[in-house]
Amino acid sequence: MSISGKTAIAGVGVTAFGKLPGRSAWSLQTEAVKRAIDDAGLTKADIDGLLTAPPLAEPLLLHAEQLGGKLGLRTNYLSQKFIGGATAVALVAEAALAVEAGLCEVAVCVYGENAKTGLPMLFGRAQMGRGQAPSDDIAYGLAGGPIMEARAAKRYMNEFGVTEEMLGSVAVAFREHASRNPGATYRDPLTIEQYLQNRYVSEPLRVLDCTIGASDGAVAVVVTSSERARDLAKPPAVIAGAGVAANLQGLSDPDHYTSYPGARSAATAYRMAGLEPEDVDVAQFYDCFTSTVLITMEDYGFCKRGEAGPFALEGNLKRGGALPSNTSGGMLSEANLVGWNVLAEGVRQIRGESTSQVDDAEVCVVAGQGGFHAAHATLLLTKGAA
Amino acid sequence: MPHTLTELVAGAAPIVVEETRGYWEGTLAEELRVQTCNECGNVQMPWGPCCTRCLSQDLGSIVASGRGRVFSFTVVRQAIHPNFSAQVPYVIADIELEEGPIMTSNVTDCPVEDVRIGMPVQLWFDNEMEDAFHTKLRLPKFRPAKG
Numbered sequence: 001m002s003i004s005g006k007t008a009i010a011g012v013g014v015t016a017f018g019k020l021p022g023r024s025a026w027s028l029q030t031e032a033v034k035r036a037i038d039d040a041g042l043t044k045a046d047i048d049g050l051l052t053a054p055p056l057a058e059p060l061l062l063h064a065e066q067l068g069g070k071l072g073l074r075t076n077y078l079s080q081k082f083i084g085g086a087t088a089v090a091l092v093a094e095a096a097l098a099v100e101a102g103l104c105e106v107a108v109c110v111y112g113e114n115a116k117t118g119l120p121m122l123f124g125r126a127q128m129g130r131g132q133a134p135s136d137d138i139a140y141g142l143a144g145g146p147i148m149e150a151r152a153a154k155r156y157m158n159e160f161g162v163t164e165e166m167l168g169s170v171a172v173a174f175r176e177h178a179s180r181n182p183g184a185t186y187r188d189p190l191t192i193e194q195y196l197q198n199r200y201v202s203e204p205l206r207v208l209d210c211t212i213g214a215s216d217g218a219v220a221v222v223v224t225s226s227e228r229a230r231d232l233a234k235p236p237a238v239i240a241g242a243g244v245a246a247n248l249q250g251l252s253d254p255d256h257y258t259s260y261p262g263a264r265s266a267a268t269a270y271r272m273a274g275l276e277p278e279d280v281d282v283a284q285f286y287d288c289f290t291s292t293v294l295i296t297m298e299d300y301g302f303c304k305r306g307e308a309g310p311f312a313l314e315g316n317l318k319r320g321g322a323l324p325s326n327t328s329g330g331m332l333s334e335a336n337l338v339g340w341n342v343l344a345e346g347v348r349q350i351r352g353e354s355t356s357q358v359d360d361a362e363v364c365v366v367a368g369q370g371g372f373h374a375a376h377a378t379l380l381l382t383k384g385a386a
Numbered sequence: 387m388p389h390t391l392t393e394l395v396a397g398a399a400p401i402v403v404e405e406t407r408g409y410w411e412g413t414l415a416e417e418l419r420v421q422t423c424n425e426c427g428n429v430q431m432p433w434g435p436c437c438t439r440c441l442s443q444d445l446g447s448i449v450a451s452g453r454g455r456v457f458s459f460t461v462v463r464q465a466i467h468p469n470f471s472a473q474v475p476y477v478i479a480d481i482e483l484e485e486g487p488i489m490t491s492n493v494t495d496c497p498v499e500d501v502r503i504g505m506p507v508q509l510w511f512d513n514e515m516e517d518a519f520h521t522k523l524r525l526p527k528f529r530p531a532k533g
Contacts, residue, residue, distance in 0.1 A: 147460055155457065254457065
């Protein structure tokens, strides 16, 4: 059984991103849900499924139940998921499964928090380096995402001759997109010279190679059947393919420095959709780091191993290039909503609503990367049958 | 004794748990013990509650030679954890042990600029420390191999 083409994202709701002092996570989440329902042209009474990702700063065990209560919902399906940065994409895939299986008819998926101005990201800090006893890597000073990722980036660059300019060209391309997005956190133009003068956090990664630390904000999407979505307010973003793959040994596995389980989650999504990498018009990568984007491009078959760096350096990730990517600015320049903002931009591209719209964008891929090379999720969004 | 998650997180010592007790006891004897599976012969790091190849819980260990090579590394220029702010720049490296598995540690006793992928390194043990529950342990670290 395939779910290809049977469900669609019918509504998107985003709040403002960045610094939103005084806003609670609940207030942001409920605002995004309201906006997504309104966007689809639905009412609260139509919603019978709720799927949430718990905020990093407030990892509540009963987040879905509590948010459902605050929204005053009675649902036929309820779920809460956290698989790191793969959560957004994987949660939409789960919503599509629930709708297709008849567990509910209209599901809302939501994530939001006030990680920038509210509670510190205690949960994230607690987990970093605590995952792998007995090395208990925090004892060696391994605390924080950039250090986790830098060792993979170093090995990847060493193996394939990837230069710092190639990493930087990812940041430059995404900033150019952000400069046209009024909602982006960083909109000033960025040159490769500025990038090369930027300070290192954890070599080879500079500040500009890393996602924005944390943003306040929320994103929600409405998932329903493609049939129903066609009659709603906005053009549907049809879910043509999905995949969720994992290799949970992370960096204990030597293969994992230069690839992700994304090769498998993408293969599942392409097979389901009957599509090839050549069919993809625009991509929204999980860009927690510039190196993550290059490795994902190779996993997804857009470039052969070791060729994503030169491909990016040639400007192919910019609008007008061969693979325009992260057209809102992504997590490097727009906001760090843990991939949810990247997902929202994927829907905008299919609808023709992006501030860096790709002409005739028929197929958009959205990537979610979680748990430092452990989990990966892929969505292929299309306009569907005309 | 820390009482809250915040206090536990603020500390930078490992936390010794049941399945890693043998590993940390080894460090006090200046032995780097690599976990082995008595059923399928798998050799693994870090230690866990079962064999990641066959799921057997009949586990043993061998004492590593202490020789290895840098598989990958990073030079940390900005410490995110406050306990390490005074130490920057420092090297976190993934060491491919002669026995096969990869373990995360520090490379010390050389300028950070000298560390390279493939560089031969030799094990040493840092000073005794205590975990949050006063269990003694020593951290295995690596320095460039001589000759």
